[in-house]
Amino acid sequence: MEKQLERPEIVEIARVVEEAEGIKTIFIKKEVESRPGQFVMAWIPRLNEKPLAVSYIDSRKGETGITVAAIGEFSKKLCSMKPGEKIGIRGPYGTSYRLEGKSVVMVGGGCGSTSLTLLAEEAKRQGLKVRFILGARSKDTLMGAERLKKILGSENVIITTNDGSAGMKGFVTDALKQLLTKEKIDKIFSCGPEKMLKAVMETSRAAKVKGEISMERYMKCGGIGLCGHCCVDPTGIRLCMEGPVIDFETAAKLTEFGSYYRTKSSRKEKM
Numbered sequence: 001m002e003k004q005l006e007r008p009e010i011v012e013i014a015r016v017v018e019e020a021e022g023i024k025t026i027f028i029k030k031e032v033e034s035r036p037g038q039f040v041m042a043w044i045p046r047l048n049e050k051p052l053a054v055s056y057i058d059s060r061k062g063e064t065g066i067t068v069a070a071i072g073e074f075s076k077k078l079c080s081m082k083p084g085e086k087i088g089i090r091g092p093y094g095t096s097y098r099l100e101g102k103s104v105v106m107v108g109g110g111c112g113s114t115s116l117t118l119l120a121e122e123a124k125r126q127g128l129k130v131r132f133i134l135g136a137r138s139k140d141t142l143m144g145a146e147r148l149k150k151i152l153g154s155e156n157v158i159i160t161t162n163d164g165s166a167g168m169k170g171f172v173t174d175a176l177k178q179l180l181t182k183e184k185i186d187k188i189f190s191c192g193p194e195k196m197l198k199a200v201m202e203t204s205r206a207a208k209v210k211g212e213i214s215m216e217r218y219m220k221c222g223g224i225g226l227c228g229h230c231c232v233d234p235t236g237i238r239l240c241m242e243g244p245v246i247d248f249e250t251a252a253k254l255t256e257f258g259s260y261y262r263t264k265s266s267r268k269e270k271m
C-alpha cells in the first residue's frame with residue numbers, strides 16, 4: 001500500500017519538459033508512490049488545487065512527473081512555473097488500472113497518453129504483449145511517441161492522426177478495429193477525451209473484449225469523497241474515490257458518459 005499524503009506537502013519543481021504545443025511535464029523533487037491511473041492534487045497557493053494524473057515516476061532521481069495541458073488559469077500558471085519554484089502535492093488518490101490476460105492494448109489521446117504509458121511500462125515488466133494506439137489531431141499535437149517506442153519498440157506503437165500528418169489517417173478506433181479483427185486481445189485500457197473513450201468502449205464491447213477507462217470530472221475536495229462534485233449519474237459513484245479508473249460495465253451504465261458533464265458550479269452542460 002502506497003503512502004498517502006493527506007495534507008499538501010510543499011515540493012520543489014526539479015525540471016519542466018515541453019511535450020507538445022501547450023503541454024508540459026512538471027517534474028517535482030519527490031517520488032509519489034502510486035499505481036498507474038492514480039492522481040495527485042496539485043496546489044498553487046492563493047490560486048487553486050486540481051487533480052492531475054501521475055505520468056512519470058523516476059525512482060533513481062526521486063522525482064514524479066505530472067503532464068499538464070495549458071487550457072485555463074490554473075494549468076497555464078502551472079505550465080509557466082520554473083525549476084526551483086514550489087507547489088503543494090497531496091495523494092495519490094483514486095483507483096488504478098488492473099492488468100489481466102496475456103495481450104493488452106492501450107489507447108491514449110492527448111495528455112491521457114502519458115499516464116497510460118506508466119501502465120504500458122508495468123505490463124511490459126510483467127511480460128505481457130502490449131500494443132499502444134496513440135492518437136492526436138495532427139503531428140503538432142502528438143505527444144509521448146518517442147517514450148513509448150523506447151519502452152515497447154516501434155512495431156508496437158500505432159500512431160493515428162485525424163489529418164494523416166503522422167502515422168495512419170483516422171481515429172484511434174479505426175486502428176483498434178483493425179487490431180481486433182486480426183488478433184485475440186484480452187483487455188483494453190483507455191485515457192483521453194471522453195468522446196474518444198466512449199467510442200473505444202463501444203468498439204471493444206462489440207468485439208466482446210473487456211477493459212477500463214479513466215474518466216475526468218471537476219473535483220473540489222479531490223480524493224476525500226466529501227463534496228460530491230465528481231458524482232456521476234445515475235450510479236452516484238464518486239470519481240475521486242471509486243474512479244477515475246472504472247471498467248466498461250460501470251461506464252456503460254452512466255447516462256452522462258460522453259453526453260454531459262457538470263461545470264465548476266455543478267450545472268449540467270451538454271458535451
Ligand SMILES: Cc1cc2nc3c(=O)[nH]c(=O)nc-3n(C[C@H](O)[C@H](O)[C@H](O)COP(=O)(O)OP(=O)(O)OC[C@H]3O[C@@H](n4cnc5c(N)ncnc54)[C@H](O)[C@@H]3O)c2cc1C
Binds near residue numbers: 051067070217
Ligand atoms: C482524475 C483527473 C486527472 C486529471 N489529470 C490531468 C492531467 O494529467 N493533465 C491535465 O492537463 N489535466 C488533467 N485533469 C484536468 C485538470 O484537473 C484540470 O481540469 C485542468 O488542468 C484544467 O484546469 P484549469 O483550472 O486550468 O482550467 P479550467 O478553468 O477548469 O478550464 C478552462 C476551460 O477548459 C475547459 N476544460 C476543462 N477541463 C477540460 C478538459 N479536460 N478537456 C477539455 N476542456 C476542458 C473548461 O470547460 C473551460 O472552458 C485531470 C482531471 C481529473 C479529474
